[in-house]
Amino acid sequence: MSGPPFSVVPDADTVIQLIAVDRTFDSEPPVHALREVNLTVRRGEHLSIVGPSGSGKSTLLNTLGLLDRPTSGTYWLDGVETNALGDLERTSLRGSRIGFVFQSFHLLPYRTVEENVMLAETYRRPRPGRGRAGRRARAEQALRRVGLAHRAGFRPDRLSGGERQRVAIARALMSEPALLLCDEPTGNLDSENTESVLDLFGRLGEQGMTLVVITHEEAVSGRAHRRVRISDGRLTEEHR
Amino acid sequence: MRSRKRVPRAAASTGTARAGGRAPATGTVERPWMDVRDLWSEALAGVLARPTRSALTTLGTVLGITTLVITIGVSSTAGNQIVGRFDALTATSVTVGVSSADPAGPGPLVDWSGVDAVRRLAGVESVAAIAASQETAGVEVRADDVAAPGEVSGQTMAVVAASPTLPAAVRGGMTTGRFLDDGDIARHDRVAVLGDQAARLLGISSVENAPAVFLKGQAYTVIGILGGVEREQQLATAVILPPTTAADRMGLGTVTRVLINTALGAAGQVARQAPIALAPGAEASLTVTAPADPAEARKGVQGDVNGLFLVLGLVSLVVGAIGIANVTLVTVIERIGEIGLRRALGASRRQVAGQFLVESTTIGLLGGVVGAALGVVVVVIVSAVKEWTPVLDVRLALGAPVAGALVGLLAGLYPSLRASRMEPVDALRS
Numbered sequence: 329m330s331g332p333p334f335s336v337v338p339d340a341d342t343v344i345q346l347i348a349v350d351r352t353f354d355s356e357p358p359v360h361a362l363r364e365v366n367l368t369v370r371r372g373e374h375l376s377i378v379g380p381s382g383s384g385k386s387t388l389l390n391t392l393g394l395l396d397r398p399t400s401g402t403y404w405l406d407g408v409e410t411n412a413l414g415d416l417e418r419t420s421l422r423g424s425r426i427g428f429v430f431q432s433f434h435l436l437p438y439r440t441v442e443e444n445v446m447l448a449e450t451y452r453r454p455r456p457g458r459g460r461a462g463r464r465a466r467a468e469q470a471l472r473r474v475g476l477a478h479r480a481g482f483r484p485d486r487l488s489g490g491e492r493q494r495v496a497i498a499r500a501l502m503s504e505p506a507l508l509l510c511d512e513p514t515g516n517l518d519s520e521n522t523e524s525v526l527d528l529f530g531r532l533g534e535q536g537m538t539l540v541v542i543t544h545e546e547a548v549s550g551r552a553h554r555r556v557r558i559s560d561g562r563l564t565e566e567h568r
Numbered sequence: 569m570r571s572r573k574r575v576p577r578a579a580a581s582t583g584t585a586r587a588g589g590r591a592p593a594t595g596t597v598e599r600p601w602m603d604v605r606d607l608w609s610e611a612l613a614g615v616l617a618r619p620t621r622s623a624l625t626t627l628g629t630v631l632g633i634t635t636l637v638i639t640i641g642v643s644s645t646a647g648n649q650i651v652g653r654f655d656a657l658t659a660t661s662v663t664v665g666v667s668s669a670d671p672a673g674p675g676p677l678v679d680w681s682g683v684d685a686v687r688r689l690a691g692v693e694s695v696a697a698i699a700a701s702q703e704t705a706g707v708e709v710r711a712d713d714v715a716a717p718g719e720v721s722g723q724t725m726a727v728v729a730a731s732p733t734l735p736a737a738v739r740g741g742m743t744t745g746r747f748l749d750d751g752d753i754a755r756h757d758r759v760a761v762l763g764d765q766a767a768r769l770l771g772i773s774s775v776e777n778a779p780a781v782f783l784k785g786q787a788y789t790v791i792g793i794l795g796g797v798e799r800e801q802q803l804a805t806a807v808i809l810p811p812t813t814a815a816d817r818m819g820l821g822t823v824t825r826v827l828i829n830t831a832l833g834a835a836g837q838v839a840r841q842a843p844i845a846l847a848p849g850a851e852a853s854l855t856v857t858a859p860a861d862p863a864e865a866r867k868g869v870q871g872d873v874n875g876l877f878l879v880l881g882l883v884s885l886v887v888g889a890i891g892i893a894n895v896t897l898v899t900v901i902e903r904i905g906e907i908g909l910r911r912a913l914g915a916s917r918r919q920v921a922g923q924f925l926v927e928s929t930t931i932g933l934l935g936g937v938v939g940a941a942l943g944v945v946v947v948v949i950v951s952a953v954k955e956w957t958p959v960l961d962v963r964l965a966l967g968a969p970v971a972g973a974l975v976g977l978l979a980g981l982y983p984s985l986r987a988s989r990m991e992p993v994d995a996l997r998s
Contacts (some may be wrong), residue, residue: 379859393912408597416916417597423914424598430996434909438617450610451914453601460603503913 336394338404343367343507343538344392347400351387351561361387362398363561369507369540374533376552377542384561385545389542395423406506427500431512433492435484441495442467442480448502448523470498474528490521494528507538514548526551572629600916607919611926618899622931627893628888629935629975630942633968636881637943638950643877645951661799662839664826664846665680665855677853678823678846680811683731685845686826692842696737697823699729699811704818709807710782711770717951722979723769724816726806727783729814729821737827738799743767745775745792752791753810758817763804764795782808786817799827835859885975889934892979896928900987907987908995921988928980929973936972940965 337550338345344367349360361384372394379385390396391403396412403410406425410418420440427448430435435444445467454460471477474494484492493513500508510529514522530551534538541548555566582699599829615622631871666678678697686695704727730746735741743764756996760781762772772790773778797804815821826846829837841852862947907920945967951958 385816395912395996413597416599419916420598420600420912420914422912426912428912430909432905434905434912434996436906436909439613443613447910448913450606451600451602451910451916451919453598454603460605499913524644 338368338407340407341371342368342404343371343373343406345404345541346391346528347402347404349391349398349403351384351396355418362391362491365401365561365563366561367556369538371506371538372533372536374529374551374553375541376549376555377540377558378544378549378555378566379558380544383559383564385542385558387561388558388563389509392540393426394418420452423448424503424544425506427497427503427505427508429493429496429500429508429510429513433496433516434483434490435492435495435499437484439483440480441471441476441482441484441487444484444495445470445499445502446563448499450492452503467498467502470502471495473501474498488516488521490524491511493517493525495519495526497528497532501532501537505542508532510539510541510543512543512545513541514543514545522547598921600914602915602919602922607922607926608651611923611930614899614923614927617929621895621899622934622991625892626888626935626938627930628884628891629932629972630888630939631895632881632883632885632888633700633939633972634946635877635884636971637719637940637968638936638946639877639881640964641943641947641958641960642950644961645947645956646954648957648959656799659859660830660832660835662828662830662835662842663857663860664828664842665857666822666824666826667853667855676822677850678826680731680823682823682846683733683826686828686842689838689841689845691838693827693831694733694736695827696735696827697731697811698736699814699822700726700822700824701820701822703727704814706818707783707807707818709766709770711772712782716724723766723915723951725766725769726802727814727818727820728803728806729818730808731811734803734808734827735794736795737829738794738803739829740794740797740803743793743795744773745790747792748808748963750811750861752933753812756784756812756816757810758788758813759810761792761794761808762790763797763806763808765804766807767793767919769805783807783818786847788813798843799829800825812993844930869887889979890974892931892976894929896924896931896980896983897986900924900983903987904990904995906917907990908992908997911990911992912996917988920990921984924984924987925977925980928983929976932976932979933969933973935976936969938974940968943968 337513346365346367349362349365353361355358365388377385377388384494387396391398394405398411401545405421408421410421413421414457439447442464446463449458449463449466458466468477471480474497476491476494476498479487479491479495484495485497489497497508513529514525517525526548529539533553541552543549557564557566585780602614646786680697681752683695683697706724707727709725712723730748732750732753735747745761748759749755749760760783762770762781767773767790770781772781773794775790777986779790781790782788793809794803809820810819811821826842828838828842835858839856843854843856847854944960947960948958950956
């Protein structure tokens with residue numbers, strides 16, 4: 329096994345650093361979902377990961393989202409080496425550093441838009457100056473950022489698909505994450521709503537938010553600064 | 569091993585990254601944490617998200633708790649009433665029976681004067697002795713001496729002898745005239761007192777004209793009529809003679825029964841002492857009939873009423889628990905996506921389990937509160953209809969909701985475990 333290409337600690341501007349990450353599933357025959365993956369994402373970058381289904385896209389997303397552990401290799405997230413962490417610490421890190429945006433939104437249907445956004449702060453100790461009392465105000469602010477302050481009291485089922493996804497993005501922004509990890513964010517949207525979500529991604533990128541978008545849609549990946557392709561578990565940089 | 573680990577953070581203090589409230593660069597990775605108020609509000613929102621289902625889920629617990637509260641409430645209420653009735657008459661009545669023939673002793677086992685010995689016992693309010701026998705149980709009694717042809721004016725009645733204190737001892741009173749007194753006894757007078765039924769049968773309603781009755785062809789002057797007999801009610805149809813007269817003429821010399829009325833609560837003690845006072849040294853050959861201990865009577869009654877319904881209530885509770893477990897399990901499976909989302913937002917397995925556990929406990933508590941309220945209302949209604957005083961234990965009213973919550977807690981254990989064991993990857997995919 330060749331030594332990892334980076335043996336030094338990543339600097340503060342590196343949000344993601346994958347070093348020789350392998351993921352093998354112990355099925356019969358064994359599935360090699362990720363092979364020798366190296367990836368560095370700098371703060372403020374807008375990266376898209378493209379690839380056909382079965383290429384290892386989901387495994388890469390789960391690894392990046394701390395939902396899955398690599399079989400070998402090192403994963404640094406926002407300056408923390410995650411391999412050695414226990415389940416509880418990974419859970420906590422996931423909640424505080426990563427804002428998830430899912431294809432199916434994952435909004436709670438029986439809670440208002442505002443309550444859905446506030447949920448992001450439920451599972452962690454309040455930060456200094458970000459107490460429980462101010463949570464509603466911060467949720468309103470996050471909703472303003474995605475242009476949905478006027479929908480705060482609505483139930484998700486009264487919103488359009490694009491609005492729902494923007495609520496989910498507001499929820500992801502609420503926890504002030506180091507990156508937004510988006511899994512097919514426009515997969516359930518028509519072209520008009522897709523446009524509104526991509527515009528929002530563009531604005532967030534301009535504000536310095538780190539975005540990692542996994543998609544198979546050209547229109548979506550075209551908006552990213554940088555594109556990597558995954559096939560058969562191998563990652564290749566695409567140059568335009 | 570896995571407790572808060574120092575994690576190297578690259579150039580954490582340089583802070584060249586964009587400004588903003590990012591995680592404080594302490595170098596430690598925090599653990600999931602949840603405010604109790606958040607846990608409660610998340611669980612409550614979960615319960616209220618499907619109000620109809622939650623309400624239906626509580627039904628089993630409501631039924632179980634209601635049954636238990638009604639069972640315990642009504643039986644303790646009824647038990648108190650039954651014991652109350654015992655107190656009125658039975659709890660203060662002691663009867664000493666004397667076997668008619670004593671083969672060993674030369675004389676009578678109990679003397680008429682034994683009554684005085686019993687009266688001196690503490691707790692005795694009234695006492696009287698009676699003599700009756702098989703031979704005098706059916707004596708022909710006539711109200712006049714003339715036997716008109718074809719007319720049957722005779723009646724068959726019991727003839728007994730009694731001490732002068734009998735009216736008090738049987739809790740009766742003289743309807744008219746007077747009872748036997750010591751003078752009658754001392755003089756061996758041929759006088760008789762009739763029970764009120766006997767007097768009616770013989771056509772005697774007043775003693776003003778000193779009517780006579782004829783027993784075995786001998787005339788006795790009726791001096792009074794005894795009525796309102798509560799104990800020894802067969803005396804209402806009897807002819808009562810002075811002991812001396814009865815011994816002379818009817819062969820009724822031996823005391824066969826001693827009736828004692830005691831103060832409330834003294835019955836047990838008097839029942840032990842009376843035989844000794846009546847027949848020192850031969851008390852074993854006397855039979856004493858005393859009321860059961862009131863405390864034991866109460867316990868017995870409650871035991872009878874409780875047993876079956878307690879089982880019924882417990883069975884309903886178990887059914888209720890299974891219902892909650894079932895619905896919570898269905899809810900968990902329906903909310904897999906939500907569980908995945910919460911894990912993605914940083915919820916630990918324990919926090920996910922805690923939420924479902926609090927939800928099922930809340931449903932159980934709700935069932936317990938409603939069940940306790942319904943049960944108390946039913947106990948009060950039953951008491952009102954039966955004109956009883958409802959006996960409601962505060963511990964019961966407060967314990968029932970707690971029991972309901974406990975049922976919910978137990979029922980939620982398995983579904984919560986299932987929820988917490990879900991892998992976030994799988995949960996998010998659904």
